Amino acid sequence: MKPEKWQGRVFLLLTFMFYDVSGAFIGINIGTDLTSLPSAVDVVAILKAHQVSHVRLYDADRRMLNALAGTGIEVMVGVTNEEVLGIGESPSVAAAWVNKNVVAYVPQTNITAIAVGSEVLSSIPNASPILVPAMNYLHNALVASNLSSQVKVSSPQSMDIIPRPFPPSTATFNSTWNSTMYQILQFLKNTKSFYMLNAYPYYGYTKGNGIFPIDYALFRPLSRTKQIVDPNTLFLYTSMFDSMVDATYYSMDALNFSGIPILVTESGWPWLGGGNEPDATLENAQTYNNNLIRRVLNNSGPPSQPTIPISTYIYEMFNEDKRPGPTSEKNWGTFFTNGTSLYPLSLGSSSQLTGNSSGVGAFCVAKQEADTDALQAGLNWACGQGQSNCTAIQAGKPCYDPDTLQNHASYAYNDYFHKMKSVGGTCDFGGTATITNVDPSYGSCIFAGSSDSNKSVVTAPAAFGPMPTIDVGGSTSILQVSEFVYLILAIILALV
Structure with a gap:
């Protein structure tokens, strides 16, 4: 996890997919400081439903590693900050x-990296003398197991260790850490690994006291009078994200590493x-993550290193409501724990996940965070005055289960939307509804607008109802057959 001084986390209701495109990829971090963490099987089902290709775990949880087996998803496992000390003091502990x-998990689980600690230099500086020994001992253990070419070792660092990141060309690491940083970089060079950077324009902007415009932090175009240019190199920086990455490259160069x-x-x-956190908004979060994905998947680097892509892990999968600190600290998640996401995200500069004009592939569903009374009123209106066909959500009918207000309202809202869209009907319902293009159909419950209207295939398991879980008593759930479902899905998608 990021150290506690970092204030936020992002809860976007997203329907995006994570790809590995031409060398650059978007991945996602999975934190666990939440009250109701889904089972590992459920988490992996969500990852697969959204085609996530890379994940980062902050530890090496055996349940997650077992659940990820056979998925092909690339996994970065973490050595916790608490574990760094013991590993850095003993090669046998590292082994x-x-x-x-x-x-114990490869090759079934596709582990490709070990992140040693999280922002160790800025969060637990007293551990800095043993950080590089820990990295070396872990690497040596991988060599002994013939895994060093497959599994790379590095250690994520925050931008805090670069005290003056702008202009990028003059950026250097805090001199306090020069010896440690030199050793880290020498290790990365020798082992052909990569520098792990935690880059948060949110903090760069909010702590900048108005020095930079918010558009610069959000990847939005700047006017000609507000262009951000490095006065030494004359490089134009169109985003704070690129500037942070370049500041890190220049800091490495200052220690003679390239x-x-x-x-x-x-x-x-x-x-x-x-x-007191006015910039932590749904609109800004949606804008940032849309543009971040677009930026990463264009497969280019920052101005000083244009040919080196900037693969990135989005922070983070779920809201971590147990984290201490301000409100924003608990709200960086991209998925609710039942698998629903906050809003559509574009996957590239020409790809936008929105409904098309015919309405096929666009669905009107209840917002996860909607007030219960408002949701009930919306459902009553849809099934009454709105003339939605609500037969399917009656007891014994295909869409009755799961018997939740969220699920029933989503079905009724969507039926109204598709009947009335052509004559001006909207997806609002007092602010309790939203448009998505993740098909909420499941089993024999088919939502209007689904391409599977003549099929009974699960297109996104429980996408807009509570995610089925495996009962400790052994009761059956949809996710217990998820491997079969996804195999069928893969075949269908390949044929489309």
Whole structure:
């Protein structure tokens, strides 16, 4: 996890997919500081439903590693900050950690990286003397297991260790860490690994006291009078994200290191904040993450390293409501725990996940955070005055289960939307509804607008109802047959 001084996390209701495109990829971080963490099987089902190709775990949870087996998803496992000390003091402890948390799972689980700690230099500086030894011991254990070419070792660092990141060309690491940073970079160079960077324009903007415009932080175009240019190189910076990455490249160069690619292990924007956090909004979070994905998938680097892509892990999968600190600290999630997402996200500069003009592929569903009374009123109106066909959500009918207000309202809202769209009907229902293009159909419950209107195939398991879970008593759930479902889905998608 990021150190507590970092304030936010992003809860966007997203329907985006994560690809590996031409060398650049978008991944996602999975934090666990939440009250109701879904089972590992459920988490992996959500990842697969949204075609996530890369994940970062902050530890090496055996349930997640087992659930990820056979998926092909590339996994970065984490050595916790608490574990760094023991590993850095003992090669045998490091070897035992690798045997238990890596060797035991590959090749079934596609582990490709170990993140040693999280922002160790800025969060637990007293551990800095043993950070590089820990990295070396872990790498040596991988060599002994013949895994060093497959599994790379690095350590995520925050932008805090670069005190003056602008202009990028004059950026340097805090001199306090020069010796440690030199050793880290030498290790990365020797092992052909990458520099892990946590880059948060949200903090760069909110702590900048108005120095930079918010459009610069959100990847939005700047007017000709507000262009951000490095006065030394005359490089034009169109986003703070690129500036942060370049500041890190220049800081490495100041220690005479080049050729070490940067992997952004965390980046995002909080969707909700307290009264003193006005920039943590749903609109800003949606804008940032849309544009971040677009930026990463164009497969280019920052101005000083244009040919080195900036693969990035979005922070984060779920809201972590147990984290201390301000409101924003708890609100960086991109998925609700039942698998629904906050809003559509574009996957590239020409690809936008929105409904088309015919309405096929666009669905009107109840908002996860909608007030219960308002939702009930919306459902009553849809099934009454709105003349939605609500037969399917009656007891014993295909869409009755799961028997929840959220599920029933989504079905009724969507039926109204598709009947009335052509004559001006909207998807609002007192602010309790939203448009998505993730098909909420499941089993034999088919929502209007689904391309599967003549089929009974699960297109996105429980996408807009509570995610089925495996009962501790052994009751059956949809996710227990998810492997079969996804195999069928893969075949269908290949034929489309």
